[in-house]
Amino acid sequence: MGWLWAIIVGFVLGLIAKAVLPGKQHSPLWLITIFGIIGAVIGNALASAFGIDETAGIDWGRHALQLGAAVLVVFLGEMAYTSVRGKRTA
Structure with missing residues (x-):
């Protein structure tokens, strides 16, 4: 069940x-989902490093780090995707 949540969270974050x-x-939707999953993993690692991975209530700090990492990964992944595939005019 953990892999299903990883896909759902990655999709939403992406x-x-x-x-x-x-x-x-x-970037296609499947690649944006993978970028979101990678961002969530990086955000969780950063939250753990900062000591805010487990808090009482909603983990807003962890979620903010996940979103920030996902934005960075989508940005860098989009740059890599367009450089490999070439810019499209449509």
Whole structure:
């Protein structure tokens, strides 16, 4: 069941990160989901390093780090994707 939550969280984080970034991203939805999963893993590692991975109530700090990492990963992944695939005009 953990892999299903990872996909769902990655999908949501990827979509939010894609919405936050300016301009049009050309990465497919499956790749945005993978970027979101990677961002969630990086955000969890940062939260653990900062000592805020487990708190009472909602872990807002951990979620903020996950979202920040997802935005960065989507941004860098989009740059890599467009450089490999080339810019599309549509």
